[in-house]
Amino acid sequence: xxxxxxxxxxxxxxxxxVLLALLALALGGTILLQVEKQTEYSPVGRGAKLAxxxxxxxxxxxxxxxxxxxxxxxxxxxxxxxxxTFWDEDVxxxxxxxxxxxxxxxxxxxxxxxxxxxxxxxxxxxxxxxEIDAITAWILAExxxxxxxxxxxxxPVPALDGKPMTPDQLxxxxxxxxxxxxxxxxxxxxxxxxxxxxxSFKAYIPGFFGQDFLKLTAHGDRAEILYWIDHGRGxxxxxxxxxxxxxxxxDRQTIPMPAYHDQLAAPEKELLADFVLLLNKSGPLPxxxxxxxxxxxxxxxxxxxx
Numbered sequence: 001x002x003x004x005x006x007x008x009x010x011x012x013x014x015x016x017x018v019l020l021a022l023l024a025l026a027l028g029g030t031i032l033l034q035v036e037k038q039t040e041y042s043p044v045g046r047g048a049k050l051a052x053x054x055x056x057x058x059x060x061x062x063x064x065x066x067x068x069x070x071x072x073x074x075x076x077x078x079x080x081x082x083x084x085t086f087w088d089e090d091v092x093x094x095x096x097x098x099x100x101x102x103x104x105x106x107x108x109x110x111x112x113x114x115x116x117x118x119x120x121x122x123x124x125x126x127x128x129x130x131e132i133d134a135i136t137a138w139i140l141a142e143x144x145x146x147x148x149x150x151x152x153x154x155x156p157v158p159a160l161d162g163k164p165m166t167p168d169q170l171x172x173x174x175x176x177x178x179x180x181x182x183x184x185x186x187x188x189x190x191x192x193x194x195x196x197x198x199x200s201f202k203a204y205i206p207g208f209f210g211q212d213f214l215k216l217t218a219h220g221d222r223a224e225i226l227y228w229i230d231h232g233r234g235x236x237x238x239x240x241x242x243x244x245x246x247x248x249x250x251d252r253q254t255i256p257m258p259a260y261h262d263q264l265a266a267p268e269k270e271l272l273a274d275f276v277l278l279l280n281k282s283g284p285l286p287x288x289x290x291x292x293x294x295x296x297x298x299x300x301x302x303x304x305x306x
Contacts, residue, residue: 040212042284044192047138071117087143094287097136137287141189154179160267172300174275191279200253208279225273232257
């Protein structure tokens, strides 16, 4: 009898250990899943959200379709004047945008600003320098839509003659090809992160920077990137240890990536692969680097070595 009771006690302990191990495994899996689902932001992505929460659109609108009028004192009478959008006056210098956000006005606009009925507030006590830099990065990146165009309005891609390119040449050529074929419409300006994508693993379209990109492309494998361009989905990620799970997310996402197999020539695909690898190597782009890239794009029609 004692032997039977001892056997049942041992079995009970073993079952308890098994249940405890299963519970720990499930808990660990849940925690790991939540960690993997953490949103990855670039300064541009943060800036877009901060512009919303800081109330920027209340006075500036989101574009020409959302005009915001103001009153301006002129010759002792009030006249109407639309507030500019973030891009109306072609402000492309980080220092100038930061000064506007921080102080509410630049030093050379103080007197004009006094004549406005609704004056821009100073955010120096409401936003950190990093947050102001993020909004600046977003403004500069979004401004490229207006100066560089997209699709049929995009600037022409320089001739691809197969010769090695400098990083800046690759930036210009890759940027124009990305605009021509709509890559930024999903992945964000300069590949700095796209919009919502219900049903996908992280519920948004990833950019070309950071860990999201590396995990989807087998750690930035060039052949895998070319496969994505050709087929609109990955080969390595669907055949790996969690391939079935990855496939289920890719199948049910609302916005799948189109397959460019028949839309791009081989040299164009090679260029795009090199371009997104360059962007990933550059990491999330801060305002200063976007300012430099914007200057490069605006002043180059056919990039040549320095």
